[in-house]
Amino acid sequence: MADSIRFAIVGFGNIGAGVVEVFSHNRAAINARLPRPLELVRLADKDLTTPRPVPVPPGVEFTDNVEKVVRGDDVDIVVELVGGLRPARQFVEAALKGGKHVVTANKALLADCGAELWALAAKHGVSLLFEASVGGGIPVIRALQQGLAANQLLSVRGILNGTCNFILSSMAATGAKFAEALEEAKRLGYAESDPTFDIEGYDTAHKIAILASLAFGQDVRFSDVYVEGITHIRAEDIASARETGHAVKLLAVARCDGPGEAVEVRVHPALVPLASALGRTDGVLNAIEIVGNAVGPVTLVGRGAGRGPTASAVLSDVMNIAQQMVDGGAPLDRRLKVPVGERNLRPMRETAVAHALQLSVLDREDTVATIQEALRAERVDVARVVERSRRPGEYFNLTIFTKRSSEARLQAALNRLAASQITVEPPTVFRVEESA
């Protein structure tokens, strides 16, 4: 096809196979929407021998010469699905420097050096698109860059890792321990054999770094994100949360209260209302809630991973570039990008967050007064107290919801509480994210 738009895929693993599969299957529909047809000309992977879930399509070259593919002159668009920092960065840079547009699903790369890569793309007059990097097939990048562009965004909060959400949902549904739910996730193919990247929150942190950059126009990187994983969550903590109407979710939060205010970016388990969109997002689904000052809250829900959803996002980006190539005009990065303002990030120790203290305390006359005193002494304000269960004269279980306070103050209050010797066991502390 003389006037086709040619693309190549670097990295023929699971996601690469998905892109091949969806492109083959939807080719007629895709090309009907484009002014010139798309053609997959080359697949590159350093490993040519491992069996793939889909065959190499007829007419497509399959090569282990990745360098040639990213530097060659016979492709217009390079799809980078290698993942990780090295050698993916070198591949992306080589392609951009060679004047090729790049589509990537690589969240780690963008959260590590996205600003440098976008600058490189701009310098060479090409596009670097990345819808697949966050939320699988959910078109959240486009929503932030285009559909909600007229808003001052106040917050982006999301459930961005299907593995963690499956584990927490499964613990909530069955009362299973973390380790048991993790094993089940592995068995069902929802967790890697080494699940560290997911369960420690790193995957989520990469994604929220990208979303925060777009939402607040700052260069937010993985290393800027406060991260706490879910390995310490116990089934009984989740049950206690349910008693107060909350679910436990690994939440990514990026927030900015207004122009000139600092941006906070954090990933940690949090209580969210069971009746909220985030609280109801169970299993491997992802959900992203964006709050804009004009639009209010908008929530996007869908499959956040997997071959089909990721391929949907990758190929939609490829189509966008193909349209732009034919129609002319500036590269899409220029069109889409947000200004990278001065960095103004709030460290976690200065971030005020609402907390829930799940306490098991002695049932004495002075118990409530003692707790209140410990909190008041550190100026931690109480929003409400929920008694969950009681064995009169022995102990009772309650959850204290605090208003927003700094982590430092809360820790000091907890120390006072420990010293008072009224707690039967160490308190479980969750951050709380209420409905927008």
Next chain:
Amino acid sequence: MADSIRFAIVGFGNIGAGVVEVFSHNRAAINARLPRPLELVRLADKDLTTPRPVPVPPGVEFTDNVEKVVRGDDVDIVVELVGGLRPARQFVEAALKGGKHVVTANKALLADCGAELWALAAKHGVSLLFEASVGGGIPVIRALQQGLAANQLLSVRGILNGTCNFILSSMAATGAKFAEALEEAKRLGYAESDPTFDIEGYDTAHKIAILASLAFGQDVRFSDVYVEGITHIRAEDIASARETGHAVKLLAVARCDGPGEAVEVRVHPALVPLASALGRTDGVLNAIEIVGNAVGPVTLVGRGAGRGPTASAVLSDVMNIAQQMVDGGAPLDRRLKVPVGERNLRPMRETAVAHALQLSVLDREDTVATIQEALRAERVDVARVVERSRRPGEYFNLTIFTKRSSEARLQAALNRLAASQITVEPPTVFRVEESA
């Protein structure tokens, strides 16, 4: 500002006021994202005297000479917020013919003659954007046109009218009658004094016509949509639905089972699972679930109406046009449009839908056999039967869920059932839309 991009608003009512307000408030943030600043130069309305919720900003001309605004050479973008068919169509046509880009929130206009207007825009090399026409600030148009572009879409289903959803949610929550819930909606400003357009489903039908056109690449108009409103819904029907785990929603459905298959487009009350994203969307919220063959289901939820959300969508469109004007390239219509394929729409009488029959029947030995016979005689297959309550020896209440069958067959089965004289009162029949 010599090199600003100038826009004018035609129609200074509630939504126009919202656009003025959000633009004034977010101007710095909006212009920081644009290569050249946006400037509101003119507001036009035939009525200059009615007090507005926001003042005319300093430096903005307020005129009743609408013709001059849509034809004048000193604006680049015309925002049409007049609504309705006439004179809005004339205004839009005049602006497009004069080489001005147009942004509109006018669903009625697009569902009536969108194809003609898009063609006119293309002919004159300008853009006609309409994100605000469906789902308020929810960026669903962009999702269909760009983010999910690589999918073959299978269905688009939505709760697209906040008035109806408020009424139905309120009836479900309080057991109020339709008329009572409508009165409450009026009192709270969620329903017009003449609510016909909303409660008869016409507003929803306009919106699904637009979504179906984009999703399936066909020229679907309001007049193609099967429409049934909510005025006949009774609180007891909603209570019966809840007993089987369903909510009653006014649902817009556009569906196509695959390439070459006919497209069905319909608006009617439907049972949806209480536990689904659609079933959980209460109050004035809108929700749109899009199912693509690669991405699976993606659901977008947010405020579907009101000044802020609509202004968010309108101004995001204006920003998109401003970026394109500076960056060059083909108009966004070209870039965004889907091919208008041959029309292949399935009439409602040929559409197979699953149904729920809420029955109150005599408690006789032959009751179940009689019902099954009536259905079987018309080849209506039963999916499941749920007994809701029973007064032994007198009557019992049950819901029969059928598999998909044509409306004609179902009606014939209902006629047989009526003739059998086992029903205590006329059955309530709902269409059923299960989770994707």
